[in-house]
Amino acid sequence: MSEELKPCPFCGTSDSFVERADFSSAYVFCNHCSAKGPTECQESDEEEIPGADAAARAWNKRASQQPSKENSKLSPSDFGLGLSPQERDVAIAEGRWKP
Numbered sequence: 694m695s696e697e698l699k700p701c702p703f704c705g706t707s708d709s710f711v712e713r714a715d716f717s718s719a720y721v722f723c724n725h726c727s728a729k730g731p732t733e734c735q736e737s738d739e740e741e742i743p744g745a746d747a748a749a750r751a752w753n754k755r756a757s758q759q760p761s762k763e764n765s766k767l768s769p770s771d772f773g774l775g776l777s778p779q780e781r782d783v784a785i786a787e788g789r790w791k792p
């Protein structure tokens with residue numbers, strides 16, 4: 694596998710690994726918070742786990758977009774941005790966002 698996995702975008706740990714989804718695809722799974730990356734398809738026969746490279750890339754893309762909770766000083770406006778009112782209610786209910 695050529696891609697090194699970045700820390701989990703949700704919990705900030707490096708406790709994530711590539712999990713095989715089926716015979717031709719894989720996704721990245723975080724052992725710590727159970728976050729799951731996008732399922733990606735196999736790109737070449739060289740891959741040890743089919744889809745691992747693409748899954749790792751998708752995970753890393755997400756990881757660099759999202760601030761990790763661990764070292765985040767999220768302000769409500771940062772977190773609430775782009776969420777629908779329903780999503781915000783869920784975030785508040787789950788304690789992920791305090792208005």
Ligand SMILES: [Zn+2]
Pocket residue numbers: 701702703704705706723724725726727728
């Ligand atoms: Zn995690």
